[in-house]
Amino acid sequence: MTGNAAGALLDTGQTAPLEAYSKFFTGGRGIIYVKTPEGALKTYKDNSATGGSMLTPVHDYGGDWSAYRRMWSNGDNRIFALHQDGALEIYAVASPSSGSGAITKIKTVASTDPAVVAIEQANDVWSAGATVYTLRRGVADRHGEVKAWRYSESASGSPFPDGYTTAVRGLGTKVWYGWSPGPGTIYTVGDTPDYTGIADSHTGTAASMEVTNPDVGAGIYGDVHADIAACLASPSPDVKPALGAVPPETEVPPQAVTDESADPAPQNPAQFSGRFVLGDGSPAAGLPVTVEAAFVTSDSDEEVKLPTLGTAVTASDGTWTVPLPATLPESVRKAAVENGGAVNAMASVSGKTSSGLIMQGTDMVTAAPATAPATARALVAAAAEETSEPSKMRPITEDMRQEQAQPTAAQTALSWATKDERMSVDTLGDKPLPEYQSDTVADPQGDPYIVAGADTKSMVVKPMDGGCDKDSEKVIDRGVAYTAVVEGHAYWDTKATVDYDSKLASNVEIAVKTGSRWTIEGSVTLGSSMSVTTGYTAKGPYFAKQWKVPIEYRKIKETWKCNYGRDTFYRYKIMGGKYKVPSGGAVGKYGKDVSKKDGGVNYRNSPKSHRAWVEPGSYFQISKNRSVKASGAVSAFGVKLGASTQYDKEHKQRITAGNQKYERHDIWGKNDRVSGKPGVFYSF
CATH class of the missing domain: 2.115.10 (Tachylectin-2; Chain A)
Structure with a gap:
């Protein structure tokens, strides 16, 4: 800090333990x-x-x-x-x-x-x-x-x-x-x-x-x-503050330039694909897969049965592929148009153990026809990268055989996700979310594979007579939650600008409730045919925050039938949909502070190949590839979901350097060089 009201609070990263009660x-x-x-x-x-x-x-x-x-x-x-x-x-x-x-x-x-x-x-x-x-x-x-x-x-x-x-x-x-x-x-x-x-x-x-x-x-x-x-003491405005000495460069990093090369074509965007495994990670082989449409743009609260888009059988390694139909059902085609061209779907697989326990796995997947806009195809590729982890099969427990009472607002306020949402600083970054969350308590949730005292993770699962099919689904709750979609960074003598178009260009995770536990099972691609741009402009210096936009989330009850309809169980999921400004609400909001990622200490620890600098009085921006995934992008109905955004001409992160001549304005990419696929760039 500089000791005056204009000074910045800089985290040294230094800590020391004290004896309890000191x-x-x-x-x-x-x-x-x-x-x-x-x-x-x-x-x-x-x-x-x-x-x-x-x-x-x-x-x-x-x-x-x-x-x-x-x-x-x-x-x-x-x-x-x-x-x-x-x-x-x-x-x-x-x-x-x-x-x-x-x-x-x-x-x-x-x-x-x-x-x-x-x-x-x-x-x-x-x-x-x-x-x-x-x-x-x-x-x-x-x-x-x-x-x-x-x-x-x-x-x-x-x-x-x-x-x-x-x-x-x-x-x-x-x-x-x-x-x-x-x-x-x-x-x-x-x-x-x-x-x-x-x-x-x-x-x-x-x-x-x-x-x-x-x-x-x-x-x-x-x-x-x-x-x-x-x-x-207030330092000279010509001197960039640094906590500890920044080692000299052995070579001058390249000046930041915008890479205007064409986006690589995503592989097979017109197909759904994935991989199912058992609880212990071994392949779920030889099981039937059904792919059903998911309408992220629908406003219906009626009980509906969604159209099937294809079927497959898992290979020996658990993988499966279903081509996107050349001719889509009219309801699916309309939903895709409203969603910017992307088709969201849910893949499901089911089977039985030798003891008769039903096991089920689901995964949210996305595809886009060859005629879809480039943004939609890019989002499909991004979704494939983010959901490269296989989807686990989980047991159908007894508490799923009855419809569950939904938690009250007071109960939801006690969840870990709700409490974390109130924090001003992003504590998760891109760290994985807990595998199992509760929408009513902050405590970690236990292993769902222990059923009647037996561990079902490694039990062999075979196809079951009559299978399991989702009979119908119904929206039981909906609400708008502000979702972090992009972030900007501006350290010493710089300004940060981010733009986000309401046409959307985000992949937002889906949470599914198995018994009493919520877990992430894939993501949906959110797009739109409308366009309204929001964001922040020229914020800084010493500014780094996420930008959040209002997205409508729905809690959906699914009714499943197995064994030719003899068994019924209920499942719940939370799914994002449209950009929707609540009545009297903000079109966008500042999100969590992410400034701990900036500064000399982080610059010193960054790969040299990721570094670049910005000429005084000039700017640099990312306008292509995918943003870094924010693990805690939103809390919806007491559950945390992650999200990422596809950069394009309407979704950008920009930094503008001041006119100081004595210090260089340094930046570096998180995942790659700034002209490659950095995800996000930081500032020093």
Whole structure:
């Protein structure tokens, strides 16, 4: 950070563990005070900037400091300690820069002093120079505020002789913490239960500070302690901030240029294909496969039976292929036109074990006729890449033989997906989602293959007499959820722009419920014949966020019949559909903060072949190939789904460099060189 309201909060990536139930505060110049669970006071030196430990031991003062409810430093030679009896005790620190000087009590301020009363009632307290700040959050109809108390060590009387001035007004009920990165600036942030972690900055005089940046940082949870050190001085605007030395290049990276070569033709776009395996990963061979249309654009809430597009039998390795019919049923043809040319479908396979247990597998697949738009064909290729993992067969459990009650909104709010959606920072990136999710609890879900005490993963599955067919399906719920479809990155002296056209160009995963567990089974390709562009323009510097668009999701109940209709079971799935702006809603929204992927540390760790740079005053953008897949792109009905987007002339990620002449504007691709298939590019 630069110590002013315009400064950026840069994550060093450095961490250090503290003993459970310890408490700490900073003393300036890299000194950290730690109060142990036993009440002893110790000092440490933060040497992480030079490659050392963040908690390098310095001195053990011992003693019993457990009687103090709250302790903080002025960043120099004073420690303030609020005693359990309500009095404020002030200590002088000798040689504060060493962390080993003597600590001597010099003053006790009575609990009745107005400043001490405010300190006792405050949600957070900190100091910046000669000023003590108290933050009290808003409650009900009372707004929160930050008060500034000038501290003066007079010979007698209160050390807060001037009372207070209100520095920040109108804080909400969720703002619990504050700190000052430098004189004249205050940052505030919400408490962890808020799940936002977004810090805003205020600047001005002690009597009146205004919001300067409502999103100066994200992913900040709990109390923050600002150090007073050289790093808080505002650097020259000509110098690109870097955390640690960036090694010199052995060769000059190429300047970023747009690759205008033609997209490679996807292989066999006019066919559905996939691979089914058993729970242990071995091939599900010799089983009949049925491919049925999936209408992602339909508005019908009626019970419907969807047309079959073809059948096949799994090969010895579990693979199967069904050509797209040359002549599509009229309902499928119409749905494909509304979906930008892509045909979505569901492939299903079923069989029985020797013990009579029904096993079933499904996979969402997509294809496009040769006459479909290039975007649709590219999305088919992208879907094939993303769903290269085989689809597992899973047991039909007893709880699937009855229709299930759907969770309430209050129950869904407890799910891991719903809670993660409230987080301000993307914690998943492109990491895989949990294999099994719950739409009502945050706990990991267990193995569905244990049935009546037996592990069914490796049981041989053979074709069953009469098979299993989906008799019908019905939409039982629908709602709009904002889905991350693209992201932009802008570090020092750059601006980020992203465009996303509502014609859609995304692959969004499908979640299927087997018993009580939701799991991902393929994805659908979302397109549209309409076109409205949304996104953000010229955001930065030090800006990196996803962009989310409103997509309608439906929860669908499926009714299956097996053994010539003698067995019935029910299954549920969550499937994305149209771009749909809710009444009175936003056409697009900022998504999660992804700035942790930028900066010098990540640049240093990137493959050199992926790096490039942007000439001052120029820009670079991705306008082809597929974006990186966001694992946690959306929470729909309490379940997390991933998504990716096909870049084209309407779906872009752009960076525009400033005019600084002394530092290079570096970028690098995540998956490839920036002129290849990077997925997304980052900024330094």
